[in-house]
Amino acid sequence: MSDVLLSPEAAIHQLQWRYAVKKFDSSKIIPDATWTALEQSLVLAPSSFGLQPWKFFVVKNPEVRSQLLEHSWNQAQVVDASHLVVLAIKKDMNDTDVDRYIARQAEVHGTTVDALAGYTGMIKGFMGRNTNVDNWSSRQVYIALGQYMTTAAMMGIDTCPIEGFIAPKYDEILGLAALGYAAIVVCPAGYRSAEDKYATMPKVRFATDDVVAYI
Amino acid sequence: MSDVLLSPEAAIHQLQWRYAVKKFDSSKIIPDATWTALEQSLVLAPSSFGLQPWKFFVVKNPEVRSQLLEHSWNQAQVVDASHLVVLAIKKDMNDTDVDRYIARQAEVHGTTVDALAGYTGMIKGFMGRNTNVDNWSSRQVYIALGQYMTTAAMMGIDTCPIEGFIAPKYDEILGLAALGYAAIVVCPAGYRSAEDKYATMPKVRFATDDVVAYI
Numbered sequence: 566m567s568d569v570l571l572s573p574e575a576a577i578h579q580l581q582w583r584y585a586v587k588k589f590d591s592s593k594i595i596p597d598a599t600w601t602a603l604e605q606s607l608v609l610a611p612s613s614f615g616l617q618p619w620k621f622f623v624v625k626n627p628e629v630r631s632q633l634l635e636h637s638w639n640q641a642q643v644v645d646a647s648h649l650v651v652l653a654i655k656k657d658m659n660d661t662d663v664d665r666y667i668a669r670q671a672e673v674h675g676t677t678v679d680a681l682a683g684y685t686g687m688i689k690g691f692m693g694r695n696t697n698v699d700n701w702s703s704r705q706v707y708i709a710l711g712q713y714m715t716t717a718a719m720m721g722i723d724t725c726p727i728e729g730f731i732a733p734k735y736d737e738i739l740g741l742a743a744l745g746y747a748a749i750v751v752c753p754a755g756y757r758s759a760e761d762k763y764a765t766m767p768k769v770r771f772a773t774d775d776v777v778a779y780i
Numbered sequence: 781m782s783d784v785l786l787s788p789e790a791a792i793h794q795l796q797w798r799y800a801v802k803k804f805d806s807s808k809i810i811p812d813a814t815w816t817a818l819e820q821s822l823v824l825a826p827s828s829f830g831l832q833p834w835k836f837f838v839v840k841n842p843e844v845r846s847q848l849l850e851h852s853w854n855q856a857q858v859v860d861a862s863h864l865v866v867l868a869i870k871k872d873m874n875d876t877d878v879d880r881y882i883a884r885q886a887e888v889h890g891t892t893v894d895a896l897a898g899y900t901g902m903i904k905g906f907m908g909r910n911t912n913v914d915n916w917s918s919r920q921v922y923i924a925l926g927q928y929m930t931t932a933a934m935m936g937i938d939t940c941p942i943e944g945f946i947a948p949k950y951d952e953i954l955g956l957a958a959l960g961y962a963a964i965v966v967c968p969a970g971y972r973s974a975e976d977k978y979a980t981m982p983k984v985r986f987a988t989d990d991v992v993a994y995i
Contacts, residue, residue, distance in 0.1 A: 569790035571934040573817035578784050580817075580824045580931065602788035602795075608988050609795045611929065613943050615984050617991060624995045670984045700915060704922045708941070711926015714826065716795065719786040719934050726923070728828050739995055769830055769885045773823050776832060780839045780954055 571719060583718035586725040586753075587763045589645040593756035599720055600648065603754060606716035607650070610709035614688050616666050618658045618702035619709060620746050622651040622739055629738065636734035637751070642725045646753030651735060652710055653746040654702040663688050699747070706749045717754055727751040786934060798933035801940040801968075802978045804860040808971035814935055815863065818969060821931035822865070825924035829903050831881050833873045833917035834924060835961050837866040837954055844953065851949035852966070857940045861968030866950060867925055868961040869917040878903050914962070921964045932969055942966040 571579075595603070607621045624630050630644045637643045655662060664678075667685045671678045678685070695701055714724045728750055735741070735748040757764050770776075786794075810818070822836045839845050845859045852858045870877060879893075882900045886893045893900070910916055929939045943965055950956070950963040972979050985991075 569787075569793050570936045571786050572784075573813045573935060575784035576817040576931050576935055577820050580821055580927075583824075583826075585826060598788045602791040604988065604992055605792050606795055606930070608985055608991055609798075609983065610926070611798075611800060611941055613941075617986055619991065621992045622995055623992060626995055629995060666984075666986075669986055673982050673984045704919055707919045707922035708926040708929075711825070711923040711928075712795075712930045713926075714923075715821070715927045715930035715934075716791050719930075720788060720791055721785045726826055726828075767888050768824065769881075769888045770823055771832055771881075771884055773819065776823055776834065777819055777836045777838065780837055780841055780844060 576719070579718045579721070580715075581768065583714070583724070584763060584768065586642060586646075586723045586757045586761060588758040588761040589642055589647070589723065589753065589755045590758040591645040593647060595647045595722060595755060599722060602720060603648070603713060603717055603722065606713045607652075607709050610712045612705040612708060613701070614666075614691075615670075616658070616662070616688070616705075618655050618662070619706050620653050620655065621709070622653060622741070624649045624651060624739065632738050633730070633735060636731040636738070637727065638729045640727060640729065642727065642753045643751070645755070646725070647755030649751070649753045650713070651739060651748050652706045652750050652752065653741055653748050654699060654706055656699060656745050656747050658692065658698050658702055660689050660692070663692060703749045710750055710752060713752060722754055723757045724752055724754045727753070791934070794933045794936070795930075796983065798929070798939070799978060799983065801857060801861075801938045801972045801976060803973040803976040804857055804862070804938065804968065804970045805973040806860040808862060810862045810937060810970060814937060817935060818863070818928060818932060818937065821928045822924050825927045827920040827923060828916070829881075829906070830885075831873070831877070831903070831920075833870050833877070834921050835868050835870065836924070837868060837956065839864045839866060839954065847953050848945070848950060851946040851953070852942065853944045855942060855944065857942065857968045858966070860970070861940070862970030864966070864968045865928070866954060866963050867921045867965050867967065868956055868963050869914060869921055871914060871960050871962050873907065873913050873917055875904050875907070878907060918964045925965055925967060928967060937969055938972045939967055939969045942968070
């Protein structure tokens with residue numbers, strides 16, 4: 566298995582290589598096999614209790630992407646990148662969602678829902694005490710965002726996380742509201758343009774000693 | 781550069797290999813070079829505006845880790861794993877923090893704070909309109925968590941994200957409150973124990989078609 570692992574030096578190299586792309590090369594498309602890995606980085610992302618309080622909308626239709634542009638502070642990455650992912654939460658996660666997850670767990674692990682009753686009750690108890698479930702779900706979505714961008718970087722694929730968009734407009738245009746989902750963050754993926762001058766600017770980070778402390 | 785990249789197949793393999801470790805092998809320690817890459821996955825994590833509203837506390841002292849155990853629902857990963865990271869937000873991010881970041885940007889990019897006045901004003905305007913800055917900072921921390929766990933997986937290092945801990949107790953024991961930080965999420969890293977039966981259980985995820993939609 567060790568032949569598939571990334572070395573620490575390669576990991577640091579790719580983390581340094583990554584930046585928030587300002588201008589994508591709209592002529593370059595992510596190959597299918599590479600996209601499958603990115604799709605799986607979302608599907609396989611960890612979440613609290615494994616509940617997966619999310620759905621990922623990949624917008625391929627160019628006309629729809631054009632409509633989103635004006636609700637994205639005209640950030641051209643939304644239309645130029647190979648792929649555009651809108652990461653959404655399932656709104657108002659409740660006992661029904663927990664039951665759906667537990668049913669899936671029983672299916673995957675070859676057991677019964679009854680056998681998982683203790684775990685089900687524990688999750689429902691937590692959810693019942695959670696005073697802002699949508700916010701908790703949103704944090705989980707940011708784990709998926711992180712896993713997706715990092716997986717992309719390790720494969721040499723560019724991304725640009727975008728919080729600057731009008732979420733209610735996205736929900737309306739993509740039909741998310743009707744489905745019970747809400748857009749939280751957007752992330753195009755593809756290839757940086759040779760003209761993007763931000764690609765070669767030094768990354769601005771505080772010194773390691775300023776953000777990492779050892780106790 | 782292509783020799784340092786991960787193939788899509790290897791990426792999927794490692795994402796499948798990753799799971800939330802229940803029992804770490806306390807005898808195995810992450811080598812220094814590998815830890816450096818993990819440390820940098822935190823330092824180099826993307827954040828909104830690049831503001832880095834965070835600090836990462838690596839708890840090495842065994843006595844302190846023992847103290848944290850009872851405030852972590854006795855989850856033994858907190859004491860058994862090679863490394864324990866507490867991901868914290870800088871509380872109440874304000875104009876002073878923005879100024880600190882802009883000063884760093886001017887330093888790294890070899891320009892002046894005055895030349896960045898427009899960008900500074902834009903960020904401060906956003907922060908001023910943000911009605912829950914700590915929550916926004918917390919979401920950024922979850923990006924760092926995702927990048928850290930994914931980088932670990934790609935290098936064959938195990939992790940276990942933990943939300944189940946008493947944050948005020950962590951803040952007190954680690955002295956975070958006095959520094960203006962607050963613990964948000966915890967993530968031990970190391971090596972799975974051969975006795976952890978969860979390692980071989982099939983991962984419970986909804987079907988790809990149920991969580992990824994193409995528009």
